[in-house]
Amino acid sequence: MKKLHPNSVWIFFTKGFVGFMFGIIFILASTGGMMGYLVNENTSLFYLLLTAILTSTVFAFIYAQLSYENYEYKIDDDGFKKESGIIWKNYVTIPYNKIQNVDIFRGIVARSVGVSELRIHTAGYSDDRRSEGVLPGISIEEANYLRDELVKKMKGV
Numbered sequence: 001m002k003k004l005h006p007n008s009v010w011i012f013f014t015k016g017f018v019g020f021m022f023g024i025i026f027i028l029a030s031t032g033g034m035m036g037y038l039v040n041e042n043t044s045l046f047y048l049l050l051t052a053i054l055t056s057t058v059f060a061f062i063y064a065q066l067s068y069e070n071y072e073y074k075i076d077d078d079g080f081k082k083e084s085g086i087i088w089k090n091y092v093t094i095p096y097n098k099i100q101n102v103d104i105f106r107g108i109v110a111r112s113v114g115v116s117e118l119r120i121h122t123a124g125y126s127d128d129r130r131s132e133g134v135l136p137g138i139s140i141e142e143a144n145y146l147r148d149e150l151v152k153k154m155k156g157v
Contacts, residue, residue: 001072001083003029008137009112014109024052066146073135075149078131080120094133098122099154102147103131104152110136120150 028048066086073082079095101121110117120133137147 001074001081004068004071004073004086004135004137004143005115005139006068007115008066008071009064010113011062011109011115011117013060016063016067020056020063021052024056028052030129031126046101068137071136075146075153080150082133082135090134094120094122096150096156099125099150102150102154104143104147106140113137114140116140118143118146 043140063086067084068088070086071084073080075081080099080118081094082090082092084092099120100123103119103121104107105117105119106115107117115137116139118133118135118138119131121131122133135143135146
């Protein structure tokens with residue numbers, strides 16, 4: 001099986017950092033009574049936010065490395081196969097006759113680190129915002145190759 005592009009770590013890092021920051025802010029906001037205890041004469045809100053940012057950075061870095069190491073894909077005779085997940089593994093097989101469309105998406109983070117996201121849309125998947133088969137960090141050349149290869153195999157079925 002093939003690995004994602006090494007720069008995809010930055011995609012995972014960005015998603016992890018934003019998620020961890022929202023989580024920390026939610027916890028701090030939901031414990032409003034503790035804010036007076038946490039921010040007193042010995043500490044300030046600045047140090048509290050700095051701690052939240054540093055904690056999010058460390059956890060996001062660990063999350064990004066583990067996500068990258070546990071994300072693999074391949075194209076074989078049965079269809080497109082993908083394995084992902086850190087704690088709970090996700091195994092996806094998409095037969096070629098189920099593929100409806102293959103898109104290449106490049107968001108701002110992906111463009112800044114030189115990678116693309118391949119999205120494979122299937123006939124039975126009803127969520128318009130996402131697609132069933134997603135490769136979040138592959139090179140532009142690999143994305144174009146995979147798109148063309150999947151379309152060829154899709155039409156050949």
